Structures are given as structure tokens and as C-alpha cells.
Amino acid sequence: MQYSQEMTSLILEVCASLIGWIAVYTMLCYLNGHRGYEWNCRLVTLFHGILVVCVTAYIGYVDGPWPFTHPGTENTPLQITVLILSLGYFIFDMGWCVYFGTEGAVMLAHHTLSMLGMVLVLWLGESGIEGCAVLFGSEITNPLLQVRWFLRQLGRYEGLLGDAVDMLFVTLFLAMRILLGGYMLYCELISPRPIPVVKAGGVAMYILSWVFMADIARFAYRKASTRYRCWLERHKLVNGHDRKAD
Structure with missing residues (x-):
């Protein structure tokens, strides 16, 4: 009876979170x-x-426990709050993306896995610290993606600022999602506490990170090649003017 009441309360809180994001x-x-x-x-x-x-950084670095050494532990009230908040957001964003048809299969798969992971963690009542760590690692690059889009809309993307945003995004994604995320997955897999389905979810999310990384690497290569060709053309043009002046 108590478990049923807790689940009902969680569902109502997720609905409230969804309504809040829609209202915003x-x-x-x-x-x-x-x-x-x-x-x-x-x-x-x-x-x-x-x-x-900001909240998941506080959870990991201050409130605890440390996700690399204590995976599979019982969810804390703050972990539950941030997971409910994010689950409501992801439901909103998933619905928006499907309705307007703005995202491809990979991004929709990411949203689906994220929602399933949060639902699982909330339902189990454990592994909230891993869920918050995954949220931190995946969302830390998201503001840069949005800034990049806003710069393009405002016509200010081409230039030093756009290059700096792209470089920081690629660096953060590689460091957080691939390197640190790989270590986090290793700690998850060797720990006896998390149940197998949670470990399987971690593997799925990490594989998806590599799919994103492959796309990002292709983008970075194309952009670097374009910048290099532009530099060569400017260099040849300057040398040509110098020779004419001589």
C-alpha cells in the first residue's frame, strides 16, 4: 500500500513538472x-x-555520495527532485520534437533512453546518483549547442566566437561523455550494487554517446578542413600581392 502511494506521488510530481515546463x-x-x-x-x-x-554538480561534489565509488545506493530526496524535474522536461521536449519534426532518430533515441533511465531509477528507488551523474555529463554541453544555434540565427556564428563555442563543445563532449563517461561506466559495471538492467542502460547510453561522437568528429574535421583551405587561400593571396609589390 505504501509503495503504491509512493508511485502515485511520483507520477503526480512528474505530471506537475511537465505542466511547469509547458507553462514556461x-x-x-x-x-x-x-x-x-x-x-x-x-x-x-x-x-x-x-x-x-548546477544542481547535479552540487549533488555529486557536495551532497553526495560520490558516483564513482557508491553506484547503486538509495536515492536521496534531492536526487529524486532533480530526476523528476528532468523527466518532466524530457517528456515536454520529446513531444515538441515529434510534433514539429525537428530531430532525427539518434536524438529521439537519446531522449527515449534518458526518459526510460529516469523512470527506472525513480521506480527502483536506487542508482539515483548515477542518474544524476549521467544528467550532469550529458547536459553540460547542451547550453553550448543552444548558444551555437542562437549565434547562427543572429548571424554571428561565422567568426572567432563561433569557433570558440564549437571548440569548447567538442572538448567538453570528449572529456565528459567519452572519457569520464567511460570511467563512470567501468565503475558501474564492476560494482556489485547496481542491478543488471541499470548496468545495461549505462552501456546503451555510452554506445549512443559514441554515435554522437562520430558525428561530432566528422563535423570537426569538415570545419577544420574548411578553415585550413580558407587560410591557404588568404596566404596565397597575400603572397601574390607581395610579389606584385616587389
């Missing part, structure tokens, strides 16, 4: 309607990313 988006569309639906949705995404990164 609706308010932005009302106040900032001239910018369009995607602009305002990305503002919600930016706000969620910054908020979740």
Missing part, C-alpha cells in the same frame, strides 16, 4: 512570440541545461 514555454511564446516556436523552445532547453548542471 507558453509564457515565453506569449512574451517573445516574434522569435518563433523553436527559439522559445531552445530557451527552455538552455534554462533546463544550466539548472540541471
Whole structure:
């Protein structure tokens, strides 16, 4: 009976979180309607990313426990709160992406796995620290993605600022999602506490990170090649002017 009441309470809290995110988006569309639906949705995404990164950083570094040494431990009230908050957001964003058809299969798979992982952790009542660690690692690069999109919309992406955002994004993704994420998965797999389905979810999320990493590596290579060709052309042009001047 008590377990049923706890589940009902969690479902109601997730619904409240979803309604809250919808309300924020609706308010932005009302106040900032001239910018369009995607602009305002990305503002919600930016706000969620910054908020979740700050809270999960506090959980990992201050509130505890340390995710690398204590996976599979019982969820704390703060972990439950941030997972409910993020689950409501992901449901909202998934619905928005499907309705407007803005994302491909890989991103939709990421959203689906994220939601299933949070539901599983909330249902089990354990492994919340790993869930928060995954949220931190995956959302820390998200604000940079949104800034990149806003710069493109404002016509300020081509230049030093856009290059700096891209470089920081690639570096953070590699460090957090691939290197640190790989170590986190290793700690998860060797620990006897997390149940097998949680470990399987961690493997699935890490494989998806590598799929994203492959796309990012191709993007970085194309951009670096383009920048190098532009530099060569400018260099040849300058040398040509110098020879004419001589």
C-alpha cells in the first residue's frame, strides 16, 4: 500500500513538472512570440541545461555520495527532485520534437533512453546518483549547442566566437561523455550494487554517446578542413600581392 502511494506521488510530481515546463514555454511564446516556436523552445532547453548542471554538480561534489565509488545506493530526496524535474522536461521536449519534426532518430533515441533511465531509477528507488551523474555529463554541453544555434540565427556564428563555442563543445563532449563517461561506466559495471538492467542502460547510453561522437568528429574535421583551405587561400593571396609589390 505504501509503495503504491509512493508511485502515485511520483507520477503526480512528474505530471506537475511537465505542466511547469509547458507553462514556461507558453509564457515565453506569449512574451517573445516574434522569435518563433523553436527559439522559445531552445530557451527552455538552455534554462533546463544550466539548472540541471548546477544542481547535479552540487549533488555529486557536495551532497553526495560520490558516483564513482557508491553506484547503486538509495536515492536521496534531492536526487529524486532533480530526476523528476528532468523527466518532466524530457517528456515536454520529446513531444515538441515529434510534433514539429525537428530531430532525427539518434536524438529521439537519446531522449527515449534518458526518459526510460529516469523512470527506472525513480521506480527502483536506487542508482539515483548515477542518474544524476549521467544528467550532469550529458547536459553540460547542451547550453553550448543552444548558444551555437542562437549565434547562427543572429548571424554571428561565422567568426572567432563561433569557433570558440564549437571548440569548447567538442572538448567538453570528449572529456565528459567519452572519457569520464567511460570511467563512470567501468565503475558501474564492476560494482556489485547496481542491478543488471541499470548496468545495461549505462552501456546503451555510452554506445549512443559514441554515435554522437562520430558525428561530432566528422563535423570537426569538415570545419577544420574548411578553415585550413580558407587560410591557404588568404596566404596565397597575400603572397601574390607581395610579389606584385616587389
